[in-house]
Amino acid sequence: MKIILFxxxxxxxxxxxxxxxxxxNNIKFRYKEYLFxxxxxxxxxxxxxxxxxxxxxxxxxxxxxRITEIKDYDLDGNGKREILIQNYSGGxxxxxxxxxxxxxxSKFVFTDSVNWGNSFYEITxxxxxxxxxxxxxxxxxxxxxxxxxQSQFNLLIFGFDKGKxxxxxxxxxxxxxxxxxxxxxxxxxxxxTGYKCMQAxxxxxxxxxxxxxxxxxxxxxxxxxxxxxxxGYKLIDQMYACPDKDRFIQILKTxxxxx
Numbered sequence: 001m002k003i004i005l006f007x008x009x010x011x012x013x014x015x016x017x018x019x020x021x022x023x024x025n026n027i028k029f030r031y032k033e034y035l036f037x038x039x040x041x042x043x044x045x046x047x048x049x050x051x052x053x054x055x056x057x058x059x060x061x062x063x064x065x066r067i068t069e070i071k072d073y074d075l076d077g078n079g080k081r082e083i084l085i086q087n088y089s090g091g092x093x094x095x096x097x098x099x100x101x102x103x104x105x106s107k108f109v110f111t112d113s114v115n116w117g118n119s120f121y122e123i124t125x126x127x128x129x130x131x132x133x134x135x136x137x138x139x140x141x142x143x144x145x146x147x148x149x150q151s152q153f154n155l156l157i158f159g160f161d162k163g164k165x166x167x168x169x170x171x172x173x174x175x176x177x178x179x180x181x182x183x184x185x186x187x188x189x190x191x192x193t194g195y196k197c198m199q200a201x202x203x204x205x206x207x208x209x210x211x212x213x214x215x216x217x218x219x220x221x222x223x224x225x226x227x228x229x230x231x232g233y234k235l236i237d238q239m240y241a242c243p244d245k246d247r248f249i250q251i252l253k254t255x256x257x258x259x
Contacts, residue, residue, distance in 0.1 A: 029070040031083060034103065038067040051108050059108045065089045073123060075160035077130040094118055100163065111163030118142065126172060133168065134158040140256065141217050146210030154221035155179050169225050180222045187215045187239065197242035209242050216240060217252060224258045
C-alpha cells in the first residue's frame with residue numbers, strides 16, 4: 001500500500017496519459033481526431049475552450065476560471081480514457097477544480113467534477129487494482145482555527161465509476177491511519193513543550209492554542225472517516241484543556257458535522 005505524504009502541499013504530480021500543462025495563456029491538446037484549444041484572456045480573465053473534430057467546432061464555452069491542464073486518463077480501468085480538465089479560479093489560496101468529460105456521438109459532455117480548494121492532488125493506483133485514485137486533502141478547516149500556514153487538513157481520496165467521482169477515502173484505512181500518525185507527530189511539538197491557553201473571551205487565532213485545535217480538528221475528521229469519531233474527541237479531551245474546549249467541540253459537531 002502506498003502512503004501519500006503531504007509536505008506543505010508540494011509534491012510532483014504524475015500523469016501517465018496524454019497531457020497539456022499551461023505555462024502560458026494557450027493550451028492545445030489532441031485526443032484521437034479531436035483538438036482541444038483553451039485560450040486565456042488576460043484582460044477579461046476568462047478562458048475560451050474550443051474542441052474541434054477535424055475542422056469542425058463541436059464545443060465552445062467561456063469560463064471565468066483559468067484552464068491550467070488538459071489530459072486523458074483511464075481512471076476506472078475499463079480501457080476507455082476520460083478527458084480531465086483542470087480549472088483554477090485564481091487568488092492567493094483558491095481554488096482548483098477537476099472536471100471529467102467524454103465524447104458521446106461526436107459530442108463532448110462533462111460527466112462530473114470535484115473541487116480541490118487549495119489542495120494539489122495526485123492520480124495513482126493505490127491498491128494495484130488497475131483503477132486510479134485521485135488523492136488530495138479537504139481544506140475545509142482553512143482559516144477556521146488559525147492562519148492558513150498552521151491549518152491542517154484531512155485526506156480525500158476519490159475513485160471514478162460510471163462517469164462520476166466517488167469518495168472512497170474510507171476504503172483506505174491504512175493510508176488514513178498513517179496520516180493520523182503524521183498529524184499526531186505535529187501535535188507532539190506543541191504538547192511536549194507546552195502551549196499557552198488563552199482566556200475564555202480571547203481569540204485563539206494565530207496562537208499555539210489555535211494551531212493545536214487545527215491539528216486536533218484534522219485528526220478528528222480522519223477518525224470520522226474511519227467510523228471511529230469518538231476516538232477524535234477522546235484525544236481532544238486529553239490534549240486540549242483550554243477554556244474554549246466545549247465551544248471547539250461544538251463547532252466540529254455542528255459546523256463540520258463530525259458526529
